[in-house]
Each structure stands twice: as structure tokens, then as C-alpha cells.
Amino acid sequence: MYFVLAIFTIISASVSLGYSIQACAxxxxxxxxxxxxxxxxxxxxxxxxxxxxxxxxxxxxxHCNDLSSIFRCYCWL
Known part of the structure; x- marks a missing residue:
């Protein structure tokens, strides 16, 4: 559920950002x-x-160690 809400938030935020950039320009x-x-x-x-x-x-x-090791350094930023 968190993943779905994050996707909707990205969509909403990108639309809002687009309109605000257009208004500023x-x-x-x-x-x-x-x-x-x-x-x-x-x-x-x-x-x-x-x-x-x-x-x-x-x-x-x-549970794939190869994939999770790729993202592990990025996740703790």
C-alpha cells in the first residue's frame, strides 16, 4: 500500500511542479x-x-543478495 501511495504522490507532485514552473515562467x-x-x-x-x-x-x-547489495548503499543515504 505504501508503494501505491508513493506512486500517486509522485504523480500529483510532478503535476503540481509542472504547473508552478509554467506559472513562474x-x-x-x-x-x-x-x-x-x-x-x-x-x-x-x-x-x-x-x-x-x-x-x-x-x-x-x-531476498536476492545481488540486487539488495546494489540498493543497500543507496538506501541508507
């Missing part, structure tokens, strides 16, 4: 910059949580 309004400052960290956090959910899946469900 077209209007240069302070509200557009505020929207960008809110949507960019949300997008970055969504990517971070999605990558850590992949680490959880590889470490706990697949």
Missing part, C-alpha cells in the same frame, strides 16, 4: 514563486520516499 508573480517553493520540496520528498520503498521491497521481499 509566464508571469513572474510572487504567488507563482510561492507555489514553486511549495511544490519542489514535495516532489523531491516523493522521489526520496519512492526510492526508499524500492529499497524496502528489494531487501525484504525479493
Amino acid at each position: 509566464s508571469s513572474h508573480n510572487i504567488n507563482a514563486y510561492y507555489a514553486l517553493s511549495r511544490s519542489l520540496p514535495l516532489f523531491l520528498l516523493a522521489i526520496f520516499f519512492f526510492s526508499h520503498s524500492l529499497c524496502y521491497i528489494f531487501d525484504n521481499y525479493i
Whole structure:
């Protein structure tokens, strides 16, 4: 369930980020910059949580030492 919610959060955050970038590029309004400052960290956090959910899946469900060793260094960042 966490993995599904992370995917929906990435989709929502990327749409919000796209609209805020478009608003900043077209209007240069302070509200557009505020929207960008809110949507960019949300997008970055969504990517971070999605990558850590992949680490959880590889470490706990697949039980493949080769794949989990690839992601183990990345998961603890």
C-alpha cells in the first residue's frame, strides 16, 4: 500500500511542479514563486520516499543478495 501511495504522490507532485514552473515562467508573480517553493520540496520528498520503498521491497521481499547489495548503499543515504 505504501508503494501505491508513493506512486500517486509522485504523480500529483510532478503535476503540481509542472504547473508552478509554467506559472513562474509566464508571469513572474510572487504567488507563482510561492507555489514553486511549495511544490519542489514535495516532489523531491516523493522521489526520496519512492526510492526508499524500492529499497524496502528489494531487501525484504525479493531476498536476492545481488540486487539488495546494489540498493543497500543507496538506501541508507
